[in-house]
Amino acid sequence: MAGKKEIETRAEELLQPIVDAHGVRIYDVEYVKEGSDWYLRAYIDKDGGVNIQDCENVSRAFSEKLDEVDFITDAYILEVSSPGLGRQLKKDRHFANSIGEEVELKLFEAVDGEKEYTGILKAFDKDTVTIEAEGEAAKTFERSKLAVIRLTVDF
Numbered sequence: 001m002a003g004k005k006e007i008e009t010r011a012e013e014l015l016q017p018i019v020d021a022h023g024v025r026i027y028d029v030e031y032v033k034e035g036s037d038w039y040l041r042a043y044i045d046k047d048g049g050v051n052i053q054d055c056e057n058v059s060r061a062f063s064e065k066l067d068e069v070d071f072i073t074d075a076y077i078l079e080v081s082s083p084g085l086g087r088q089l090k091k092d093r094h095f096a097n098s099i100g101e102e103v104e105l106k107l108f109e110a111v112d113g114e115k116e117y118t119g120i121l122k123a124f125d126k127d128t129v130t131i132e133a134e135g136e137a138a139k140t141f142e143r144s145k146l147a148v149i150r151l152t153v154d155f
Contacts, residue, residue, distance in 0.1 A: 004031050004032075007031045007072055011029050011031070011066070014065050015029060015042055015062055018062050018065065022057050022061070024045065025044065025045055025046060026042070026043070026044060027043040027044060027045045027082075027083040027087065028041075028091065029042050029043070031072075038074045038075065038077070039076060040066075040076050040078050041078075041079045041080075042062060042079070043081060043082065043083040043087075044081075044082065045082060045083060049082060055080045055081055056080075062078065063078055066078065085151065086151055086152065086153045087150060088148060088149065089149045092126075095121065095129070096124075098121050101151055102118065102151070102152045103118070103150065103151055104150060104152050105117050105131065105141065105146055105148065105149040106148045106149075107146060108145055108146075108147050111141065111145075117133070118131075118152060120133075124143075127142060127143055127144075128141065129143055
């Protein structure tokens with residue numbers, strides 16, 4: 001069986017012409033095991049947000065392509081959805097598109113006695129992420145120490 005990363009990469013390659021044809025873009029593709037089930041999740045986005053019809057159209061076309069190519073040996077569940085308002089930042093393109101946005105991050109281990117921080121994403125590189133909370137100096141965190149970083153959701 002191909003590894004998780006190889007499956008995600010190949011799936012994203014297959015998905016790209018489908019999203020192009022449907023006027024949306026790929027936010028992320030992940031292949032994960034939850035309990036005894038494998039999931040292939042494709043998160044799609046577009047300006048103004050995706051709707052259920054976008055997800056359905058992409059899901060049908062992607063499912064047909066995956067059946068045709070049949071490169072995943074495990075049984076899996078296909079899901080196509082929006083990344084949501086509180087979307088996780090995983091890839092450099094996610095960070096680049098979120099500069100100036102408010103993010104919340106959770107760390108594997110406490111820094112200065114805290115494991116959770118919120119602030120404006122100011123900068124990133126392959127190893128670090130810098131945020132600035134209102135009235136505080138900017139803080140830089142190692143990306144390898146981040147359990148999760150996502151956009152904050154204000155209602």
